[in-house]
Amino acid sequence: MTAPLMSAVAVSRWYRRGSETVHAVDRVTLHLEPGVVYLLQGPSGSGKTTLLNVLAGWERPGEGHVEWRGERVDPRSLTWSDLAVVPQRVGLLPEMTAGENAALAPRIGGDRRFEATASLIALGLADLEDSFPDELSVGQQQRVAIARALGGGPAALLADEPTSSQDEDHARIVLGVLRSAAASGSMCLIAGHDPIAEEYADAVIIMRDGSLVVS
Ligand SMILES: Nc1ncnc2c1ncn2[C@@H]1O[C@H](COP(=O)(O)OP(=O)(O)OP(=O)(O)O)[C@@H](O)[C@H]1O
Numbered sequence: 762m763t764a765p766l767m768s769a770v771a772v773s774r775w776y777r778r779g780s781e782t783v784h785a786v787d788r789v790t791l792h793l794e795p796g797v798v799y800l801l802q803g804p805s806g807s808g809k810t811t812l813l814n815v816l817a818g819w820e821r822p823g824e825g826h827v828e829w830r831g832e833r834v835d836p837r838s839l840t841w842s843d844l845a846v847v848p849q850r851v852g853l854l855p856e857m858t859a860g861e862n863a864a865l866a867p868r869i870g871g872d873r874r875f876e877a878t879a880s881l882i883a884l885g886l887a888d889l890e891d892s893f894p895d896e897l898s899v900g901q902q903q904r905v906a907i908a909r910a911l912g913g914g915p916a917a918l919l920a921d922e923p924t925s926s927q928d929e930d931h932a933r934i935v936l937g938v939l940r941s942a943a944a945s946g947s948m949c950l951i952a953g954h955d956p957i958a959e960e961y962a963d964a965v966i967i968m969r970d971g972s973l974v975v976s
């Protein structure tokens with residue numbers, strides 16, 4: 762049996778809030794396979810972003826660990842063509858154009874061939890490649906961050922609320938692009954509340970109070 766592409770193994774992450782301990786993620790084990798679109802749903806505060814941040818290596822779990830192709834890994838050691846992230850706050854560099862922002866992360870990851878234009882066109886941004894983030898709407902900025910994540914054809918893509926600033930037509934464009942990334946073999950884990958996303962997902966994972974709900 763081949764190992765999953767990526768796993769969270771008994772991952773917990775707590776926060777102190779005054780004298781209280783918040784179990785943002787509580788002993789979550791999750792196996793993620795290539796070519797599958799997973800939708801991570803759950804009420805606000807249920808731990809979706811925290812779990813994505815642990816998988817991305819942006820937060821360390823208090824207990825448990827992350828595995829990549831069956832081996833324990835510090836996700837920060839993975840390249841952008843292994844693992845790409847669309848954060849909830851998209852973080853484009855203001856002095857770079859949309860095209861440069863979309864191309865930047867894959868280039869830092871060493872992929873010199875990456876051409877941003879195709880992803881920008883697919884996401885309805887063809888005319889805005891030379892615009893700066895300040896000149897773009899929030900939804901357009903979010904789509905540039907998605908183009909950036911798709912650069913280099915990541916094996917795994919973690920997207921935190923990638924349609925939160927999109928109208929329905931653009932949400933469908935975004936989800937369709939993620940769906941085609943999965944058709945090319947990428948694993949896509951999408952956190953969010955968007956009911957439209959269910960139509961594009963192969964599997965729905967529900968979190969409540971830091972734990973996965975077993976259906
Ligand atoms: N830095 C922090 N310090 C203290 N508590 C935190 C911190 N970050 C998150 N939390 C708490 O952890 C819990 C999970 O938060 P998280 O952001 O993962 O939820 P979420 O499911 O992504 O919510 P949303 O749908 O609103 O984005 C919440 O109770 C939140 O208040």
Ligand SMILES: [Mg+2]
Nearest residue numbers: 809810849921
């Ligand atoms: Mg969140």
